Amino acid sequence: MEVVTKKVEVCFSPALFNYYQNPEAIVVVVDVLRATSAICAAFMNGVEKVIPIGTVEEAIEYKNKGYLVAAERDGFVLDFADFGNSPFNFTANRVKGKTIVYSTTNGTQAINIASSCYSVVIGAFINISALSNWLKKQQRDVIIFCAGWKGRFSLEDTILAGALTEKLLESASYETVCDSALASLDLWYVAKPNLLVYINKTAQRNRLKKNGLDDVIEYCHTPDITDIIPIYTNGFLTAITQ
Amino acid sequence: MEVVTKKVEVCFSPALFNYYQNPEAIVVVVDVLRATSAICAAFMNGVEKVIPIGTVEEAIEYKNKGYLVAAERDGFVLDFADFGNSPFNFTANRVKGKTIVYSTTNGTQAINIASSCYSVVIGAFINISALSNWLKKQQRDVIIFCAGWKGRFSLEDTILAGALTEKLLESASYETVCDSALASLDLWYVAKPNLLVYINKTAQRNRLKKNGLDDVIEYCHTPDITDIIPIYTNGFLTAITQ
Numbered sequence A, B: 001m002e003v004v005t006k007k008v009e010v011c012f013s014p015a016l017f018n019y020y021q022n023p024e025a026i027v028v029v030v031d032v033l034r035a036t037s038a039i040c041a042a043f044m045n046g047v048e049k050v051i052p053i054g055t056v057e058e059a060i061e062y063k064n065k066g067y068l069v070a071a072e073r074d075g076f077v078l079d080f081a082d083f084g085n086s087p088f089n090f091t092a093n094r095v096k097g098k099t100i101v102y103s104t105t106n107g108t109q110a111i112n113i114a115s116s117c118y119s120v121v122i123g124a125f126i127n128i129s130a131l132s133n134w135l136k137k138q139q140r141d142v143i144i145f146c147a148g149w150k151g152r153f154s155l156e157d158t159i160l161a162g163a164l165t166e167k168l169l170e171s172a173s174y175e176t177v178c179d180s181a182l183a184s185l186d187l188w189y190v191a192k193p194n195l196l197v198y199i200n201k202t203a204q205r206n207r208l209k210k211n212g213l214d215d216v217i218e219y220c221h222t223p224d225i226t227d228i229i230p231i232y233t234n235g236f237l238t239a240i241t242q
Helices: A014-019 A035-044 A056-064 A107-114 A125-138 A155-169 A179-199 A203-210 A214-220 B014-019 B035-044 B056-064 B107-114 B125-138 B155-169 B179-199 B203-210 B214-220
Strands: A006-011 A026-030 A049-052 A068-073 A099-103 A119-123 A142-146 A230-233 A236-239 B006-011 B026-030 B049-052 B068-073 B099-103 B119-123 B142-146 B230-233 B236-239
Touching: A006 A014, A006 A155, A006 A179, A014 A107, A014 B014, A026 A107, A026 A125, A026 A155, A035 A049, A035 A099, A035 A107, A035 A119, A035 A125, A035 A214, A035 A230, A035 A236, A049 A107, A056 A068, A056 A099, A107 A119, A107 A142, A119 A125, A125 A155, A125 A214, A142 A155, A155 A179, A155 A203, A155 B179, A179 A214, A179 B155, A179 B179, A203 A214, B006 B014, B006 B155, B006 B179, B014 B107, B026 B107, B026 B125, B026 B155, B035 B049, B035 B099, B035 B107, B035 B119, B035 B125, B035 B214, B035 B230, B035 B236, B049 B107, B056 B068, B056 B099, B107 B119, B107 B142, B119 B125, B125 B155, B125 B214, B142 B155, B155 B179, B155 B203, B179 B214, B203 B214
Parallel strands: A006 A142, A026 A119, A026 A142, A049 A099, A068 A099, B006 B142, B026 B119, B026 B142, B049 B099, B068 B099
Antiparallel strands: A049 A236, A119 A230, A230 A236, B049 B236, B119 B230, B230 B236
């Protein structure tokens, strides 16, 4: 039986997504610090639905309609919002069974950009094994889409892209000839022996530290806290039931 | 005496250049396989002036006006052109004292995009030490601008960016907090012990091999063949006289 291999590609910024566009691919959106880690945590704690939106104006509109709103810019909770962007915000007593509207500096825009592809799921260290196992069952091309920082390349998203690429390439069903995927993989091998020390040098880690928001770094780099895989369909995220 | 440190940043694609834009910076344009290596080789062999242009239409116009034209797309010489994109094309007997109009898939567009900054110079492995020594004398921020491949990230340009970043950071005058520069540096450390074996896996190396154009790989990764530094001023490149 012929093995049909599927491609793994990595896109480093929303501004590059056009060059990686593939309508047949599943896109994994990655914003490790902190949007996609927080979204996974919210679903783990029982949120029913997350509506990712781009602009602050939309977030305010939803708030005025009575929705619970998570909204952050440059790491800070916007004053009208119920939640910011820390995974620790989304505790079960606050989110269980609820719908949350979510707007962040980088992550939620990436979800919307990716929605032209076959499907869009949410990736983080905290759900990495469940995600890679689920992806392997789908037998589709995969684009790992790093949200980056305001269009710029982000090292922590790239490290996660490398870790996920490694897991996918363990299966004979995947191959890659994508320079970004190869670079991510090599950077992951450099970071892997001491991930938290490595992440310490990233720009976003330093931004969060400067703003006293770095309590989430270790949590966001802990693998497999949850089996939840959020998927984007018809304008909102729900948890895939497996 | 206070040491005023200057920033080193790396931009991975022309589509990201807006996010790294800095009018005070010197931009080093990098397209290792093959445009910037070929431009350095041409100046080493005595070309007087290179006019980098974007489109094939412009290249044809210049040809019709009687200019010598180097024009390539996807690695292939365009049929009206006098030269393609191989550094081996630009021999002294063909280029000495001449002006050449140059249009390539990625590199010449990057030069034009970068021209809004303080100055634009051409970087390659074949001029890396001369270039880094010259940069250190300028005491300005440096953006290493990888031309990439049709907007996508390119590993061989990134490896050169890392090698140049390493040389600059040897001087106390430079620092970096740029994730792309840190990633380039780590990838360079991975590649450095056996550069040609490492480069063997890149997408562009495989494109060139497939098209029988890979005779230039070793040359383009050989450091310090020349001390020439091409600089872009008023619409054309000339060699900096030191």
